[in-house]
Amino acid sequence: MPSFSSSLSRLSYCSRTSSPFSSNHSSLVNGGDPRRSLSFLSASPQWLNLDELCVRSQRKSVQSSVVVQDGAEATISCSAEKLKGGLLSIPSQEADKVTTESDGSEHQSTVSITVVGASGDLAKKKIFPALFALYYEGCLPEHFTIYGYARSKMTDGELRDMVSKTLTCRIDKRENCGEKMEEFLKRCFYHTGQYDSQEHFVALDKKLKEHEGGRLSNRLFYLSIPPNIFVDAVKCASSSASSVNGWTRVIVEKPFGRDSKTSAALTKSLKQYLEEDQIFRIDHYLGKELVENLSVLRFSNLIFEPLWSRQYIQNVQLIFSEDFGTEGRGGYFDHYGIIRDIMQNHLLQILALFAMETPVSLDAEDIRNEKVKVLRSMRPIQLEDVVIGQYKSTNKGGVTYPGYTDDKTVPKDSLTPTFAAAALFIDNARWDGVPFLMKAGKALHTRSAEIRVQFRHVPGNLYNRSSGTNLDRTTNELVIRVQPDEGIYLKINNKVPGLGMRLDQSNLNLLYSARYSKEIPDAYERLLLDAIEGERRLFIRSDELDAAWALFTPLLKEIEEKKTIPESYPYGSRGPVGAHYLAARHKVQWGDLS
Numbered sequence: 001m002p003s004f005s006s007s008l009s010r011l012s013y014c015s016r017t018s019s020p021f022s023s024n025h026s027s028l029v030n031g032g033d034p035r036r037s038l039s040f041l042s043a044s045p046q047w048l049n050l051d052e053l054c055v056r057s058q059r060k061s062v063q064s065s066v067v068v069q070d071g072a073e074a075t076i077s078c079s080a081e082k083l084k085g086g087l088l089s090i091p092s093q094e095a096d097k098v099t100t101e102s103d104g105s106e107h108q109s110t111v112s113i114t115v116v117g118a119s120g121d122l123a124k125k126k127i128f129p130a131l132f133a134l135y136y137e138g139c140l141p142e143h144f145t146i147y148g149y150a151r152s153k154m155t156d157g158e159l160r161d162m163v164s165k166t167l168t169c170r171i172d173k174r175e176n177c178g179e180k181m182e183e184f185l186k187r188c189f190y191h192t193g194q195y196d197s198q199e200h201f202v203a204l205d206k207k208l209k210e211h212e213g214g215r216l217s218n219r220l221f222y223l224s225i226p227p228n229i230f231v232d233a234v235k236c237a238s239s240s241a242s243s244v245n246g247w248t249r250v251i252v253e254k255p256f257g258r259d260s261k262t263s264a265a266l267t268k269s270l271k272q273y274l275e276e277d278q279i280f281r282i283d284h285y286l287g288k289e290l291v292e293n294l295s296v297l298r299f300s301n302l303i304f305e306p307l308w309s310r311q312y313i314q315n316v317q318l319i320f321s322e323d324f325g326t327e328g329r330g331g332y333f334d335h336y337g338i339i340r341d342i343m344q345n346h347l348l349q350i351l352a353l354f355a356m357e358t359p360v361s362l363d364a365e366d367i368r369n370e371k372v373k374v375l376r377s378m379r380p381i382q383l384e385d386v387v388i389g390q391y392k393s394t395n396k397g398g399v400t401y402p403g404y405t406d407d408k409t410v411p412k413d414s415l416t417p418t419f420a421a422a423a424l425f426i427d428n429a430r431w432d433g434v435p436f437l438m439k440a441g442k443a444l445h446t447r448s449a450e451i452r453v454q455f456r457h458v459p460g461n462l463y464n465r466s467s468g469t470n471l472d473r474t475t476n477e478l479v480i481r482v483q484p485d486e487g488i489y490l491k492i493n494n495k496v497p498g499l500g501m502r503l504d505q506s507n508l509n510l511l512y513s514a515r516y517s518k519e520i521p522d523a524y525e526r527l528l529l530d531a532i533e534g535e536r537r538l539f540i541r542s543d544e545l546d547a548a549w550a551l552f553t554p555l556l557k558e559i560e561e562k563k564t565i566p567e568s569y570p571y572g573s574r575g576p577v578g579a580h581y582l583a584a585r586h587k588v589q590w591g592d593l594s
């Protein structure tokens with residue numbers, strides 16, 4: 001089967017790297033006036049013409065040389081307002097370039113990645129392993145350095161020991177893995193510092209410069225720290241350790257506030273030190289393979305797009321469940337609860353991607369514009385359309401599973417929901433009246449995340465008369481299984497083979513592990529690579545965030561003010577029964593339970 005791709009996307013996992021950071025490569029876009037055509041080297045070549053570059057760089061001071069078609073250098077200069085806080089002063093895409101000097105030599109760029117909060121759980125579990133996977137796949141630039149930054153005292157060697165314990169080799173590619181790990185670890189360093197100390201960030205800057213060796217330096221900071229110290233760290237990183245000649249970007253982990261007000265305050269504070277296009281708000285669900293595939297499924301298959309509306313779809317279900325509790329994260333979780341932890345971000349982002357209109361292009365801004373429109377068209381969520389639950393201790397097979405409030409970091413009288421189900425509506429022409437049901441819970445019977453699309457019944461019920469099959473009960477269902485066992489299947493009705501006429505329901509099944517031998521990259525790999533490349537499509541823009549909080553804040557406030565008591569459910573169960581009544585009120589049956 002031939003594979004295909006657009007010029008902006010990866011052909012396959014990291015084939016976009018086959019060139020970019022290591023080779024000199026200049027070509028013409030536009031096909032027109034060569035002086036208006038710029039050539040940049042970035043992982044997925046991002047072609048910009050001069051006008052576009054100037055538009056993107058507005059409010060920034062830009063003056064730099066670029067390579068044009070004939071190999072000569074041109075200097076571009078767009079008007080500029082000076083930036084605050086000593087932040088970067090040239091557009092991100094530009095800093096990925098390799099400039100050909102007049103003597104033909106190359107001035108290569110380098111990327112320094114600082115994991116702020118490197119001693120923490122997320123850094124160990126996800127960030128360092130993802131960076132290693134990118135390195136292993138040849139996705140990182142030739143010149144890169146990784147710095148861990150945290151208050152804990154550690155030497156480079158101790159960081160390497162810590163990191164090496166969580167690095168894994170891909171199942172499908174074990175050759176040279178040990179060697180690659182060694183090479184990778186040699187590129188990892190550690191700097192001890194406080195998050196609010198300019199002095200400590202100045203010292204970091206000095207070390208980064210030594211590694212950058214005078215190259216064009218690009219810097220990525222990953223804030224893997226609790227949210228109350230985001231702003232301190234951004235302030236110090238931007239004023240004391242941002243790049244002077246390349247881009248500086250900051251990946252911010254959730255939670256982005258806990259309601260509209262706190263989220264707006266966080267955005268405002270971050271924007272004192274960063275431009276919006278430097279802020280990469282991560283929602284790791286957007287980096288999951290099957291979530292990425294959602295738009296491909298819909299917009300590249302003629303058979304789906306015409307059905308994607310209220311005319312054919314009866315309801316859509318977005319389901320997240322985990323078969324473990326808050327173990328170890330109770331302190332964080334109790335302040336947020338499942339609605340903020342999963343629904344307001346992960347599930348809502350999937351909903352927006354699912355329901356958006358066709359974007360003008362696959363450009364980040366075009367996609368995010370469409371997502372925002374969906375979020376802003378959503379009907380305020382009514383408390384009666386929501387069920388909340390909290391898991392309680394249970395004993396199964398002689399094993400006692402703890403209840404949520406048994407966690408020592410959780411107050412005994414906590415009303416924080418660990419489960420929620422909700423019916424949401426999009427009041428626009430495409431989705432009028434279609435319930436979008438969300439369900440998210442911890443300590444349930446299984447770990448899974450899926451999108452279920454239940455279609456309307458076939459009118460006429462022809463087979464009811466001849467074979468007793470009530471097609472109203474066996475409607476088509478499209479299931480996109482995000483995890484585990486990534487796959488897409490469509491439930492269809494078919495005839496049972498034989499001389500009689502009996503109907504059955506079967507699955508047309510695309511199971512990824514059967515179809516593709518290559519291991520699916522972790523979401524953090526995709527997102528880190530995108531951040532390095534300046535691809536913003538899978539990151540949350542501030543207006544998206546505002547719209548998401550505008551939808552959930554009144555509901556959260558009402559639940560908290562009314563001190564709504566969550567329905568309890570046993571650890572390891574299918575959640576509170578209230579979720580079934582909620583679905584039934586909207587004439588829906590949860591697909592994962594039928």
Ligand SMILES: NC(=O)C1=CN([C@@H]2O[C@H](COP(=O)(O)OP(=O)(O)OC[C@H]3O[C@@H](n4cnc5c(N)ncnc54)[C@H](OP(=O)(O)O)[C@@H]3O)[C@@H](O)[C@H]2O)C=CC1
Binds near residue numbers: 117123150227332
């Ligand atoms: N862990 C996960 O699975 C997920 C985490 N996140 C988010 O990612 C971020 C990091 O998560 P995680 O690694 O679990 O967080 P941790 O609680 O492990 O914190 C990370 C590091 O920050 C420092 N730190 C912790 N508390 C404080 C404090 N009160 N004041 C100053 N420094 C502190 C510690 O480093 P030191 O003491 O050495 O300075 C710690 O190692 C958080 O925003 C979290 O919400 C998001 C999704 C999933």
Ligand SMILES: O=C1O[C@H](COP(=O)(O)O)[C@@H](O)[C@H](O)[C@H]1O
Binds near residue numbers: 284322341449
């Ligand atoms: O953001 C979060 O996600 C994890 C679940 O992520 P997954 O990729 O393992 O499905 C969840 O456990 C955590 O509570 C939440 O903060």
